[in-house]
Amino acid sequence: MARYDGYYLRRALPGIAVLVVLFLIPLITTFSYAFHDGMRPLMEIFEDGYTYRLLSFTLTESLLSALLSVLAALPFAAYFSRYTFPGRKAVMTLSALAFTIPTILVVLGFVIWYGNNGLLNDFLMRLTGRDHSVIEVLYSFRAIILAHVYLNFPIAFLLITQAWEGLSDTTEHAAYTLGAGRIRTFFMVTLPRLRGSIAAAFILIFLFCFSSFSIILVLGGNPAYSTFETEIYRRVHISVDREGAAALSVFALCVSSLLLIITGPGMRRRKAERRQRELIKAKGGTLAAAYALVLLILLFLLPPMLSIIYRAFYTKEGAFTLKAWNDIAEGGTGFMSAASGAVIASFVIASAVSLLSVFLGARIAMASAKRGSVLLPLLSSMPMASGSVTLGLGFSFLSAMIPFKSPLISLLLVIAAHLVIVLPFSVRTITPGARAIPALLPDAAYTLGASKRRTRRKVEMPFLYPYMRKAFAFSFALSLGEVNATLTLSDGRISTIPVLIYRMIGSYNYQGAAALGTILLAEALIIFAIGECGGKKNGIS
Amino acid sequence: MAYLEIKNIEKKYGSFNLSLSLEAGEGEFLCIIGPSGSGKSTLLSLIAGLEEPDSGSIILDGRDITREKIQDRGIAMVFQDFTLFPSMNVQKNIEFGMKMREKTKRRNLAANLLKLVGLEGYGKRSVTSLSGGEAQRVQLARALASEPGILLLDEPLSALDPPMRKNIRNAIRAIHDSLGITMLYVTHDREEAFSISDSIVIMNEGRIAARGSAEELYRHPSDLFTAFFTGEGTAIPAHLVFENMEGSVFFRPEEATISEDELDPSLYTMHVIFSGCEVVSCEFTGAGYMLGLNYKGYPLLCQSATKPRRKTVSLMILRESLRNLI
Amino acid sequence: MKKAMLLALVLFAATLISAEGLTESTDDMLTVYAYDSFSGDWGPAAKLLPAFEEETGIKVNLVGAGDAVEMVSRLELEGENTEADVILGVTDDFAYRVYPYLEAYDSPYLDVIDEELVFDPEHRLLPFDYGTFAFVWDSECGLEKPQSLADLTKPEYRNKIILIDPRTSSVGLGLLLWTYNIYGDGEEFEAWWRAMKDNALTIADGWSSAYGLFTEGEAPIVLSYTTSPVYHVMNENTTRYQTLVFQEGHEAQIEAIGIVKGTEHRAEAEKFIDFILSEGQLDTAIANSMYPVNTSLELPDAFNYAPQPEKIFRSGDTSPETVEALQEKWISIMTE
Structure with a gap:
C-alpha cells in the first residue's frame, strides 16, 4: 500500500545494523565456539546435571523476584496513576534512579544499610538495647530477592503507572453501574487491561534477574545460589573452558529467548485509548494515603542510596571526614586527574551513547509501530535477554578480532558496546510514543500535500519527544553505570566513574568509592531531572 | 468532460468488492451516502490515494492521478476523527498545507479562513482545547488552505451533536457556494445529504445504486434499496x-x-x-x-x-x- | 532535536580530535601488556615508566589488558597477531597457558631472586613479585585469635568468616589450593570446607566485595593477602587489622614477566625486564602490596605489618586437572 512502502523501515536500518553488527557478530563468534567440534561442547552442557541445577535456581530466583517486584508495584501504581499530588513526579524520578547505580554500589549500599553491622541494625540495637544485630537479612536467599526487588521495583512501578495512566475509567464505571464491587472490577476489568504492561515489566525484570551476578554471590552468601552467569564467568576466567562457556551462554540465551518469544505477543501494547484518564488532585484522606505510600517508597529506596552518600563523608566508626573527597581532589596517587578525567570520559561516552540510542531507537520504534511486526522488537530485545557476562564474552571475542588499537578505537568500541546495551531500552521506551500516533494523522498531512519527511518531522515526531527525553535520560544513566563492557573493551585506557569505583574498592578505598558513587548519583539525578522536567513546551504528554 | 472521472475502479478486501464508475462536474457538491460497509469511505480513500485501487483509473481535471502520490494529487480531506496536529496551534495547523511561502500572506490567509469557518481569533489556541465542532471547522479551514482541486469530506459531522451538525453543514454549503470548489461529501445521514447537496450518489455493497437530485431519488427511486434509503x-x-x-x-x-x-x-x-x-x-x-x-x-x-x-x-x-x- | 544532534556531532568531533591527539604510532615503541592495576593511573607504571624511558630512551606503549586472567586470554586469542612484546603480571597458576607464546630470557638479575620463587626452570617467565594469601582479622572483635586453618573450623567462629568464591576469584582459588596443599583432597579437606558452611558468613564473588564487607564490620575475619594491613597502617594509622600467620604454611601467588615470541624489540624487551627486576622492584612491590622477589631489599616500615610466612606453597605447582577436580569437589561439598 502507498502508506507503508518501507520508508520507516529504511530509516530504521542504521539502528538495525548497529544491533546486528554489535550483537549478532559477537554472538555468532560465541556460537562458533559452542558448536565447535560437532556441537560437542553444547551436548556436554545439555547432558550435565549441573546445568539443570543452575537452570532451576536461576528460574526460581528470577521468577520470584519478578513476581514480587510486580506485586509490590501494583498498589503504588494504582495510586500514582490516579491521583496527582505535590512530590509525585519527584518520587517517580527518584525511583528511576535506583536503576542506574552500579551493582557494586547497590551491594555496598545494602551492606552499609542492612548489614549485620549496618546503620539500620545500629539504630535498632540502640533502640532495643540489644548487643547483637536485630535483623539479619543479608547473606540469604531473602537478601537476593530483597536486592532484586530494590533494583527492579521501580521498573515495574514506572511501567505499570505509565500504562495505567493511559486507561480511561469509563470501562470501570460501566462495571460499577452493573453492580460489580471494586475488587471484582479490579480483577475482572482493570487487570486484564493492564496485562500487557504487567507482562512487559515482568519479563524485563525476569531477564535482569536471570543474568544477575554480583548480588547473588555476595548477598546470597552460599555457593548453592549460582546462576548461569556465575558458571560462565568461572569457565572463562578460572577454568579457561571457552567452549564450555560459549555453550552455556548459548543454552542460557536459548532459555531467555524462548521466554521472550512465548511472551512476545502478550507484551504487544494495546491501542492507545482515545480518552486518557485525568489525574485527580488528591485531598484529605486520599492525600494522606498517597503520602503514606510515598513514605513507604522513600523508606525502601532511599536508605541504601543515602548510605552511599553518608559513607562518603563518614568513616565506619561514624566520624565525619572529607578524606575521600581530598583523595579525589588532590590525592597524591593521581586520583585528581583520574577522577576529573573519569567524569569527563563518563560524560562524553554517556552523551554520545544516549544521543545515538535515542536517534536510532526512535527510528526503530517508528518502524516497528508502523509495521506492527514482531521481529523488530524481538531483535532489539535480544541484547537484553543475554546477560552482561555473555555480552562481555562476545565483546572480548570481538575485541580480539580488531587488529590495531588506539585510545580512539577503544573509545569508539566502548561507545558501540554501550549503545548495543542501551538501545533495547531506548526502543522500548520510545515505542509506546510511536504507537500513540493516530494512524489518520499522517494521512491527513499527506492529503495536505506534505511529504513523508515533513509529515514525520512536523506531525509524528512531536508525539515521540517526551518519550525520547525519557529514553535519553534512561540511556544516559545506563551508560553512566556500565562497567563490564567498558573494562573488556577499553584495554584499561578509558576510565569511567564506575570503573574508577571498582578500582577504588580494589585499593581498599571504600570511602573514595562511596564519594565517586555520590558523584555518579548526582550526575544521574541531574540528567533525570532534565529528562523528566525539561521541554514542557511541546504540550503533548 | 467531467472534472472528476472515476472509471471502472475496483478494490477487493476479502469478501468486500468495490466496483464502480463515477463522474462529478466542476464546482459540484456531490454527496455520497450509503449504509456502513457500502464502500463510501473506501471510495474517498481511493480518490485521496490513501488506498490504491486494484484496477481502473481516477482522472481529476484531465489528469490521471490513479498512481499519483497522495501529496501530488491536489486533493484535501476532512476526516470524521480528530486529525489536527497536536504539536501545533490552530494557525500553524491551517498554514501546514499552504503552498505560498510569504509569512504575512500565510497569516492573512489563515485569518481569512478562520473567519470563513466562523472561528475568528482562534489562531493562537491550542488544538487540544477545541470543542468537537470547532475542531471540525479548523480541519475544514486547514483543508481549504491547501487550495485543493477537490475537497473530500469523510463524514465530517457524525461525531457531533445534532444542532452543531446543522450549523456546520450550513457553513460548509455556504463555503462551497462562495468558493465554487468541488466537494465530495460522504455521509450516512440522508437528511444531511438532502439538505446540503446538488447531487446524491447512493452506494450499496461497493456499487452505485442510484444517482440524482434529492427530489428525484425520493420521488422516483429506481429500486427498493434506494426507495428505503431515501425515506x-x-x-x-x-x-x-x-x-x-x-x-x-x-x-x-x-x-x-x-x-x-x-x-x-x-x-x-x-x-x-x-x-x-x-x-x-x-x-x-x-x-x-x-x-x-x-x-x-x-x-x-x-x-x-x-x-x-x-x-x-x-x-x-x-x-x-x-x-x-x- | 536538530540542536541536540548538532551538539552530539560537536561533542563527538571534539572527542575524536582529543582522542586522535593521544594516538601515536606505536610501531617503534615497546608494547607491554599489563593487568589493569599495574597500568592504572595510580599503579606502579605511573612512576616507573617515565624513569625507564628517561634512562633508556625507549618509548613504552603500555596496554592495560584487564585482570591477569583476561590478559592471558587476550594473548591466547590474538596468538601470533599480538602487538605485545612483553607481558607483565602473569601469575604462576596460569603460567602454563602462556608458555607457548613466550621466549626464554636468562636475565642477569635472576641471581638476586629467591630460588624458591623461580617457578619456570626454562626462564620464559621471570618472577618479579609475589604475594601470599592469608586471613586478616579485626583484633578488636573480642574473639580469640585463630592460630591455624584448623582453628577456623571452631564453632566460636560461626558466621564470622568472609570467604571468596574459587569459581570467580583467584584469591578464592588460592584458598582452595591452600587447603588442598595442607589437607590433600580427602576427608580432611572435605571436613574443613564443611565446617566453613557454618562459619562463613558469606562467600563473596571477589576480593573487593569480601574486603568491603570486612571493613564495613560484617564479620571479623576475611580471606585476603598478608600485606592487607599495610594499607590501614599507612592510610588510616591503625593496627587494628592484622594478618593471621599460620605455621602450617601459606599459599603464594607469584607474578611474573616474559618476552613474547617473535618480538621485533627483543633488546628493548630485555632492558625493560631488567629494569623491573632491579630498580623497579621496590616501587612495584609497594604499589602492588606484594613482596619483591629480590629478598635483599629493605622494605618500608609499614611492611612490618605484612609478616612474611615462613613456609609457602606455590599455586603453580598444582596441575590444571587437579584444580578443575578440586573445584568440582568444592561445589559439591558446598551445595550438598
Whole structure:
C-alpha cells in the first residue's frame, strides 16, 4: 500500500545494523565456539546435571523476584496513576534512579544499610538495647530477592503507572453501574487491561534477574545460589573452558529467548485509548494515603542510596571526614586527574551513547509501530535477554578480532558496546510514543500535500519527544553505570566513574568509592531531572 | 468532460468488492451516502490515494492521478476523527498545507479562513482545547488552505451533536457556494445529504445504486434499496394489488389516505384501496400521526392528520403513486 | 532535536580530535601488556615508566589488558597477531597457558631472586613479585585469635568468616589450593570446607566485595593477602587489622614477566625486564602490596605489618586437572 512502502523501515536500518553488527557478530563468534567440534561442547552442557541445577535456581530466583517486584508495584501504581499530588513526579524520578547505580554500589549500599553491622541494625540495637544485630537479612536467599526487588521495583512501578495512566475509567464505571464491587472490577476489568504492561515489566525484570551476578554471590552468601552467569564467568576466567562457556551462554540465551518469544505477543501494547484518564488532585484522606505510600517508597529506596552518600563523608566508626573527597581532589596517587578525567570520559561516552540510542531507537520504534511486526522488537530485545557476562564474552571475542588499537578505537568500541546495551531500552521506551500516533494523522498531512519527511518531522515526531527525553535520560544513566563492557573493551585506557569505583574498592578505598558513587548519583539525578522536567513546551504528554 | 472521472475502479478486501464508475462536474457538491460497509469511505480513500485501487483509473481535471502520490494529487480531506496536529496551534495547523511561502500572506490567509469557518481569533489556541465542532471547522479551514482541486469530506459531522451538525453543514454549503470548489461529501445521514447537496450518489455493497437530485431519488427511486434509503415507505408484493405483476409495489406514507369508513372501490377508480387494515401502532410526529397498519399480514405505513378512533381502517392510494420496484 | 544532534556531532568531533591527539604510532615503541592495576593511573607504571624511558630512551606503549586472567586470554586469542612484546603480571597458576607464546630470557638479575620463587626452570617467565594469601582479622572483635586453618573450623567462629568464591576469584582459588596443599583432597579437606558452611558468613564473588564487607564490620575475619594491613597502617594509622600467620604454611601467588615470541624489540624487551627486576622492584612491590622477589631489599616500615610466612606453597605447582577436580569437589561439598 502507498502508506507503508518501507520508508520507516529504511530509516530504521542504521539502528538495525548497529544491533546486528554489535550483537549478532559477537554472538555468532560465541556460537562458533559452542558448536565447535560437532556441537560437542553444547551436548556436554545439555547432558550435565549441573546445568539443570543452575537452570532451576536461576528460574526460581528470577521468577520470584519478578513476581514480587510486580506485586509490590501494583498498589503504588494504582495510586500514582490516579491521583496527582505535590512530590509525585519527584518520587517517580527518584525511583528511576535506583536503576542506574552500579551493582557494586547497590551491594555496598545494602551492606552499609542492612548489614549485620549496618546503620539500620545500629539504630535498632540502640533502640532495643540489644548487643547483637536485630535483623539479619543479608547473606540469604531473602537478601537476593530483597536486592532484586530494590533494583527492579521501580521498573515495574514506572511501567505499570505509565500504562495505567493511559486507561480511561469509563470501562470501570460501566462495571460499577452493573453492580460489580471494586475488587471484582479490579480483577475482572482493570487487570486484564493492564496485562500487557504487567507482562512487559515482568519479563524485563525476569531477564535482569536471570543474568544477575554480583548480588547473588555476595548477598546470597552460599555457593548453592549460582546462576548461569556465575558458571560462565568461572569457565572463562578460572577454568579457561571457552567452549564450555560459549555453550552455556548459548543454552542460557536459548532459555531467555524462548521466554521472550512465548511472551512476545502478550507484551504487544494495546491501542492507545482515545480518552486518557485525568489525574485527580488528591485531598484529605486520599492525600494522606498517597503520602503514606510515598513514605513507604522513600523508606525502601532511599536508605541504601543515602548510605552511599553518608559513607562518603563518614568513616565506619561514624566520624565525619572529607578524606575521600581530598583523595579525589588532590590525592597524591593521581586520583585528581583520574577522577576529573573519569567524569569527563563518563560524560562524553554517556552523551554520545544516549544521543545515538535515542536517534536510532526512535527510528526503530517508528518502524516497528508502523509495521506492527514482531521481529523488530524481538531483535532489539535480544541484547537484553543475554546477560552482561555473555555480552562481555562476545565483546572480548570481538575485541580480539580488531587488529590495531588506539585510545580512539577503544573509545569508539566502548561507545558501540554501550549503545548495543542501551538501545533495547531506548526502543522500548520510545515505542509506546510511536504507537500513540493516530494512524489518520499522517494521512491527513499527506492529503495536505506534505511529504513523508515533513509529515514525520512536523506531525509524528512531536508525539515521540517526551518519550525520547525519557529514553535519553534512561540511556544516559545506563551508560553512566556500565562497567563490564567498558573494562573488556577499553584495554584499561578509558576510565569511567564506575570503573574508577571498582578500582577504588580494589585499593581498599571504600570511602573514595562511596564519594565517586555520590558523584555518579548526582550526575544521574541531574540528567533525570532534565529528562523528566525539561521541554514542557511541546504540550503533548 | 467531467472534472472528476472515476472509471471502472475496483478494490477487493476479502469478501468486500468495490466496483464502480463515477463522474462529478466542476464546482459540484456531490454527496455520497450509503449504509456502513457500502464502500463510501473506501471510495474517498481511493480518490485521496490513501488506498490504491486494484484496477481502473481516477482522472481529476484531465489528469490521471490513479498512481499519483497522495501529496501530488491536489486533493484535501476532512476526516470524521480528530486529525489536527497536536504539536501545533490552530494557525500553524491551517498554514501546514499552504503552498505560498510569504509569512504575512500565510497569516492573512489563515485569518481569512478562520473567519470563513466562523472561528475568528482562534489562531493562537491550542488544538487540544477545541470543542468537537470547532475542531471540525479548523480541519475544514486547514483543508481549504491547501487550495485543493477537490475537497473530500469523510463524514465530517457524525461525531457531533445534532444542532452543531446543522450549523456546520450550513457553513460548509455556504463555503462551497462562495468558493465554487468541488466537494465530495460522504455521509450516512440522508437528511444531511438532502439538505446540503446538488447531487446524491447512493452506494450499496461497493456499487452505485442510484444517482440524482434529492427530489428525484425520493420521488422516483429506481429500486427498493434506494426507495428505503431515501425515506420511509411501504413495499408489498405487487401481485396483491395488480394481477400478473412481479416484484413489489412501493409508496411513501404521505401518499396514502386513511378512512375510518368502508370505501366503495367503484367510486375511486383512480385509487387502489386496501380495506380492513388493522391499526397496530400510532405515533405522534408533530405534524400528524404515523400509523402502522396490518393488511393481510403485511405491514403498511401511512400518515394521517388525525388519530383514528377505530381499530380497523381503510387505506387508499392514487394508482400512479404506486411504483413497481424490484 | 536538530540542536541536540548538532551538539552530539560537536561533542563527538571534539572527542575524536582529543582522542586522535593521544594516538601515536606505536610501531617503534615497546608494547607491554599489563593487568589493569599495574597500568592504572595510580599503579606502579605511573612512576616507573617515565624513569625507564628517561634512562633508556625507549618509548613504552603500555596496554592495560584487564585482570591477569583476561590478559592471558587476550594473548591466547590474538596468538601470533599480538602487538605485545612483553607481558607483565602473569601469575604462576596460569603460567602454563602462556608458555607457548613466550621466549626464554636468562636475565642477569635472576641471581638476586629467591630460588624458591623461580617457578619456570626454562626462564620464559621471570618472577618479579609475589604475594601470599592469608586471613586478616579485626583484633578488636573480642574473639580469640585463630592460630591455624584448623582453628577456623571452631564453632566460636560461626558466621564470622568472609570467604571468596574459587569459581570467580583467584584469591578464592588460592584458598582452595591452600587447603588442598595442607589437607590433600580427602576427608580432611572435605571436613574443613564443611565446617566453613557454618562459619562463613558469606562467600563473596571477589576480593573487593569480601574486603568491603570486612571493613564495613560484617564479620571479623576475611580471606585476603598478608600485606592487607599495610594499607590501614599507612592510610588510616591503625593496627587494628592484622594478618593471621599460620605455621602450617601459606599459599603464594607469584607474578611474573616474559618476552613474547617473535618480538621485533627483543633488546628493548630485555632492558625493560631488567629494569623491573632491579630498580623497579621496590616501587612495584609497594604499589602492588606484594613482596619483591629480590629478598635483599629493605622494605618500608609499614611492611612490618605484612609478616612474611615462613613456609609457602606455590599455586603453580598444582596441575590444571587437579584444580578443575578440586573445584568440582568444592561445589559439591558446598551445595550438598
